[in-house]
Amino acid sequence: MVAMIGLGCVLLIAGLAVLAYFAFRFLKLARAAGLSSGRDVERVMLEARALSDRLRQVEERQAALAERLDRLSASAARLNYLKDEFDRSVGRLLRLKS
Numbered sequence: 001m002v003a004m005i006g007l008g009c010v011l012l013i014a015g016l017a018v019l020a021y022f023a024f025r026f027l028k029l030a031r032a033a034g035l036s037s038g039r040d041v042e043r044v045m046l047e048a049r050a051l052s053d054r055l056r057q058v059e060e061r062q063a064a065l066a067e068r069l070d071r072l073s074a075s076a077a078r079l080n081y082l083k084d085e086f087d088r089s090v091g092r093l094l095r096l097k098s
Helices: 002-032 039-098
Strands: none
Touching: none
């Protein structure tokens, strides 16, 4: 029983040490990025949310543009086919006329 309690305490202390290590790394990276207070972090998070909204809008516009480009490509291919058919038909008439 004592061994189980001791093992639990060791695991708890190890977990806290890992948590402290990652918190220290996070704070070090935040300072390196120029964030020194909670307000700075909140400001960066708000900017990130705004950028994610803009990114979503750009992705929607890009999808709509890709769809229109596909339709335009299909129309161009159809027009090329019709032009070739017209040239073939008119070419026969021109040969008959000469």
